[in-house]
């Protein structure tokens with residue numbers, strides 16, 4: 001407990017045995033949070049001890065995706081115990097603010113919040129900590145670059161060229177802080193229709209293009225999926241409820257590859 005409240009030291013510094021993976025994207029709406037939630041649940045289902053920090057402060061969605069929308073962390077003395085959802089310990093600013101109150105903070109406050117999440121929340125010994133970053137290259141990404149220089153980064157993009165270009169920039173910011181880019185996940189790839197044909201709603205090739213420019217692999221291509229979207233809306237991650245769904249299968253295979 002010496003490393004908890006008030007010490008200002010992250011539990012996840014360079015000496016920590018926890019693998020820290022940041023999930024980033026160039027822009028919002030590409031499925032970054034959905035991917036983070038499903039990946040966390042998939043990893044936990046293999047017996048790993050998994051935490052998720054929702055660092056998407058302005059657009060937090062991890063509590064809802066994990067089905068703990070109204071949950072509050074438990075305080076035991078100075079300790080903040082995160083809610084556990086589907087085997088994952090999760091913390092989000094959404095668990096501290098009143099619903100309906102927008103979070104509009106400047107950089108120093110964001111930095112302090114990230115510091116607190118990493119130092120004052122009692123995760124115990126984690127095998128993996130996933131961090132859902134806000135889209136883009138703003139204050140939070142820079143703060144976490146400073147706080148977690150040893151972290152690895154997953155870049156999420158859609159197959160669309162415009163999403164791919166901005167995704168590359170978020171990876172380059174991570175590299176500037178010393179973080180290593182694990183690879184690219186392409187989300188919202190082709191939708192297999194009832195007649196067997198594939199609808200490429202967002203085009204093709206975005207994931208491969210970003211991966212090539214960054215010199216990293218495409219780790220997964222996750223198709224558009226109604227069960228995945230419904231699972232997110234219901235707080236019941238598709239990797240648990242419909243593991244045979246093609247998107248769920250791609251997410252489970254990604255968890256295996258990490």
Ligand code: ADP
Pocket residue numbers: 025027028029030031032033034035061187188189222223224225226228229230232233247
């Ligand atoms: P981000 O975190 O990048 O802003 P979200 O995870 O919130 O994106 O996803 C944006 C929306 O797209 C959500 O409504 C989510 O359910 C939906 N979505 C994400 N990935 C898929 C997919 N593969 N198929 C269908 N809907 C998806």
